[in-house]
Amino acid sequence: MMVRSAHLRRHFGPHARRDSMKRWIVPTALPAALLLALLVDRGQAQEQEERFVEIDTLNVRDTLYHLGEGGANGLALIDEINGGVILVGTKLPGWGQPVIDAVYQVTDLPVTTIINTHSDRDHTGANSEFPDVTEIIAHENTAANMARMDLFAGSAAGLPNTTFTDHFGLLEDLDRIELYYFGPAHSDGDIVVVFPQKRTAYLGELFPDKAAPVIDTANGGSGIAFPETLAKVVEAIDGVDRVITAHAPIPTTYAGRGRRDRGERRAWTGWLTWDDLREYADFNRDFLTAVRASHEAGRSVDEAAANLDLPERYADYGMEQARANVEAIYAELEGR
Known part of the structure; x- marks a missing residue:
């Protein structure tokens, strides 16, 4: 069930009533200063804009939720x-209050812990906007990358205060969370978040969607290491049936249902699965193989990008990042 009515828009907020529903869209007015900046950038004459966080339950116990909008998929565990x-993930700057409002629809408990899977602004931007947070967890490389960001300049607020190298665990039993690092890919600090008892994993930008990934070379990303890192993930982790990516819509959202209606390849439930991740690891391996072949043949970056020889099973993959990734891999191959 989706809630998006004028009445609920007026009354959603810190004292809003929670109903026994499974899906909400929660609006929050933009702060005036941020709104003004957006209006100037867009050249619009709007006086107000609302932000909506879409919240969907991911398991029957109603403890794990998907948080949509705000730049990237996020999760909330009660x-x-x-x-x-x-x-x-905390989404883009300014999305903290919409997330708080959305979470309030399912629990009175405050947000106390943040897990950052990497340093991108659409996953870390609202870190400092949760007043009850006491712990922010990330890989040590991600913490270092975040410390260099303008977003966190001059303040430790929102920066990770708990870091790890290979593995970190939280909670016990049904709510157990396992964090794993397998090597550089999108950046040098990407982690996998696994909920073993829920048979669910969040891959972040390690698996953004069925599309060529973004390679963040400024933060240690590697097009050469990417497929190897994904292969390690696939080999090391088992027992996962459902994969949440950084940007692919989940099947209960409008965008996700639209994909399913268009007949895109999905399991009957519409969820991405571990087999999808395995295919994505193969895609990145085959992409690298094709780029290596073009490099060895002396082709330019543009020629290599225009003549990628990839198997037909990747025909539906988004390739907007293809040229940028070819260029990044060429630079690595040439030691630049």
Whole structure:
């Protein structure tokens, strides 16, 4: 069920009533300063804009939720035992309050913990906007990358205060969370977030969608290492049935249902699966192989991008990043 009515727009907020529904869209007015900046940038004469966080339950116990909009997919786990909510990703700057409002529709507990899977602004931008947060967890490389960002300049607010190298675990039993690092890919700090008892994993920009990924070379990303890192993920982790990516719509959202209606390849449930991740690892391997072949043949970046020889099974993949990735791989191959 989706809620998006004028009445609920007036009354959603810190004292809004929670109803026994499974899906909400929660609006929050933009702060005046941020709104003004957006209006100037867009050249529009709007006086107000609302932001909506779409929240969907991911398991029958109603403890794990998907948070849509705000630049990237996020997750929220309700930790009743310790009295807090754990977020995976915080979205773009200015999206903290919409997330808080959305979470309030399913629990009175505050957001106390943030997991950052990497340093991109659409996953870390609202880190400092959750007043009850006491712990922000990330890979040590991601913490270093975030410390260099203008977003966090001059303040430790929103920066990770718990870091790890290879593995980190939180909670126990049904709500157990496992964090894994397998090597550079999109950046040098991408992690996999696994909910073993829920048979669910969040891949972030390691698996953004069925499309050529963004390679963030400024933060240690590697087109050469990307397929190897994904292969390690596929080999090391088992027991996962459902994969949440950084940007692919989930099947319960409008965008996700649209994809399913267009007949794009999905399991009957519409969810991306571990087999989809395995295919994505193969895609990145085959992409690298094709680029290496073009490089060895002396083709230019433009020629290589225009003549990628990839298997037919990737015909539906988005290729907007293809040329940029060819260029990044060429630079690595040439030691630049």
